[in-house]
Amino acid sequence: MWTEVFQQSHRVSLRLAAHQVMFESGYLTLFGKELGEDRRQAREAAQKALVLNALENFKEFDKIFPALVAGLPIHVFKSGYSARENLAKTMHAENLCKRENMSDLISMRMILNDSLSTFNDLSKARTHVALLWASQANTLPATFWSLFYLIRSPDAMKHARREVQGILEASGLTVDPGNPTLTLTREQLDNMPVMGKKTRSPTATGLQPPAVRTSDSVIKEAMRLSSASMNVRVAKEDFLLHLDNQEAYRIRKDDVIALYPPMLHFDPEIYEDPYRSVTVGSQQGELVAIEGDSSVSLGLSAAGWSLPEAPLESELKE
Structure with missing residues (x-):
């Protein structure tokens, strides 16, 4: 995909180029490709469309992640929830089984999900979305x-x-x-x-x-x-916080400290x-x-x- 990014125009956003190149490489490294030996133009175009669509859904989901960490329910964010569900649909086991060169990490997670978890198919797919987010949120x-x-x-x-x-x-x-x-x-x-x-x-x-x-x-x-x-840390007990400049602060249990x-x-x-x-x-x-x-x-x-x-x-x- 990276060649297409730079062929679209004489000028291209550095941010767009970096995101598309890195997301594609990370996504395909984790989840593999559907192409196999069939490299017909239509199949390649479909693969690129899948990755680009996944990137757009990822960005939408990424926007709401700080709110999710803060404890807000995902259903409050209609577009973010829809983006996560769209990503999950592409990561159902029946879809992933069609892909080649899938990473050992994803293969093992699929085995463990099937043998140890009580999740339904959609919930299992959502765990893959979480892993995708973890691999891309800082990388991009x-x-x-x-x-x-x-x-x-x-x-x-x-x-x-x-x-x-x-x-x-x-x-x-x-x-x-x-x-x-x-x-x-x-x-x-x-x-x-x-x-x-x-x-x-x-x-x-x-x-x-x-x-x-x-x-x-x-x-x-x-x-x-x-x-x-x-x-941000929450004190679990009373203690005296000593600093290098010889000053000290008395911290009480449940005090919130921001560094x-x-x-x-x-x-x-x-x-x-x-x-x-x-x-x-x-x-x-x-x-x-x-x-x-x-x-x-x-x-x-x-x-x-x-x-x-x-x-x-x-x-x-x-």
Whole structure:
């Protein structure tokens, strides 16, 4: 589908292109294709229409998700409820069984749903909708913002392009518009620090680094510059909250505490020139780290306090 996106017009919305490309790849990776060996134009057109329709329903459902998290019933939102049901209809077991190259995750979920759950067919399909949402809600805005800041930074673009070309050359791969499929291993993808190599959080290892590496990758920089997360916690008991500046606050049971990580993300004592994207790399792929305050153990906190660093839903604003 990505070729059609860029062939529609000489100018195309970056947001539209990013969403269509990433949604198609994620959707087909999870749920497979119906085409098989039959690649007639009509069948391919039907497959593209299915994915585009699923994307529109996904967007409509995604709009109401914060309200659902807040506890409002889905039936209050007519368009959102209809969008979820439309997605679920395409994910009935009888429809998924016709698809090829379906992921092991979906196949296993189908087996478990049939053997362990008491759900009816529609409820089983709705569980697949939830998984689709989980796989796309953060991926789409993260991709858009990563591309946005990459395009705005010629230096970052240069290093990212060099990194991708190096991986392709080392793998003996060439880009062929007629056959755009490229196969890379997980190890090769992990060896791309400029684009977004995953590193362990200091809190996961218990280590306190002497300085904060603030420009790990294109993706992390995009998260830092665009995330708008707020972590809300409810105290389970009375306690004294000690801060690094020697101040302390007496917290009572059931008090609500709101933490706002972007205050760190735009702190000039941690990130030099915090409103500018600083993702750069050397020819050896070693990233330039800005030396931050050694008392800060986690300079980037786009996702709250869990180990994964993917921003929570609605934290990346478009």
